[in-house]
Amino acid sequence: MNLEPRSNPFFRGHEGAVASLLHAVRSGRLHHGWLLAGPPGIGKATLAYRFGRWLLAGGQTDDLSIPETAGVFRRVAAGTHPDFFTVERRVNAKTEKLQSEIVIATIQEASAFMRLTPAEGGWRVVVVDGAEDMNPNAANALLKLLEEPPPRAILLLVSAAPGRLLPTIRSRCRVLPMSPLPDETMRALLADYAPELDQPAQARLIELSEGSIGNALSLAEGDGVALAALVDEVLDAPVKPARAQAIADKVARTVEGVDKFDLFFSLLRARLAARTRAQARAGGANLGHNVTLWQDFGKLEREVLGLNLDKRAAILVALEQLHRS
Structure with missing residues (x-):
């Protein structure tokens, strides 16, 4: 089973990153821009969606979880929550092919979204999944948004190649470095996602995937x-x-x-x-x-x-x- 980050209830590890987000919220000093950076498939986007849902739900738990049955969870998963917006490469309406980059029009939509009053009285959350895919015009538009952030709005940038981002974008974000997952966490996640795997197959996948649960699941499938x-x-x-x-x-x-x-x-x-x-x-x-x-x-x-x-x-x-x- 390989769930999309927006609908994924499973999350383990990255205790330091979770603690940083919790501390920022509870100290009243939540930065408007965060950069979740690390290798592919380790849970960066899953954490971004998890934190965004948690904020919209009122931030009550200590592990950023909310029930899968909660309305916030279901609406974010379906892409219908009025205060949650995702930026990513999109399918070109004319060619019906996935765009090779994130274009400025998508960032402009996100900017307009962030400047609206939160529909449900809390936060407006934007996740930029694959931030390194922004073309120069899109990156400059995002930089302007980071320089002039609206109130009660937060940008969560997810990147497996943060070095490809503009230095000025990186400098205006709080960076959350995320590392490959340890074997113990990988075993627990494989038990969550693929309980049908026997121990030898599980061990081999952990060896091959180098701390990336995304890689492990791709290999399993x-x-x-x-x-x-x-x-x-x-x-x-x-x-x-x-x-x-x-x-x-x-x-x-x-x-x-x-x-x-x-x-x-x-x-x-x-x-x-x-x-x-x-x-x-x-x-x-x-x-x-x-x-x-x-x-x-x-x-x-x-x-x-x-x-x-x-x-x-x-x-x-x-x-x-x-x-x-």
Whole structure:
């Protein structure tokens, strides 16, 4: 089960971030702009929605929770709460495709929303999910909003790449750094989201996901444990041509909407990077070859997906390159 952040009741860990938000509210010094920053899939957007709901519900609990049955929870989940607004990349009405960036028109809508009187007498909350996706015009419009914030309104920026934001945006926000989740928290979250997983599968997902519950759930849904075994196989030693053909056949297929090609290459590059770091710590040599492979595989994946090239051929190319001297 993989819930959208707006409707997700599960949240664990990040005690420091939760404590900072609680203290700001209860001390009467709640800043108008917050930047929740950290790696993908660790719960940043889930915390932003959780805090926004909690504010709109009157802020009564010590863990930012409100019941799933509460009207505030249901309306935020449905996108119908009059005092909650989400900024994110949207589907272009003409092309019916997801925009590649957050555009200024969306920020202007958020600005107009924030300047209205709260419909229910409390706060107006805006979550900017994927803040690094703003184009320059959108970023400048958001900066103006941060410079002249309306009363009883709060901006919650969520970013996996805060370095891509304008320095002036970062400086006008309270930054909440969020780190990968520890194994104990990952186990508890996997029990919440995917109780059907046995312990070996759970342990393997925790190892592969590097503290990201989002990554772990994507791997679980995409047969990631089996694909990780294939990645380890091809990294450990050269595979014979017939075996390479069989791997390419398996990975190139999309099954039940899951793109195994994308997942395989993500795992391959992640495991290659992890091995390279381990070798570097041990004083190993020939690290440049691994770094070049990591870069080449990223380029190959982007070209295949962007240009709709032959996935099977790309896998065979990657397997041939892995152990080339």
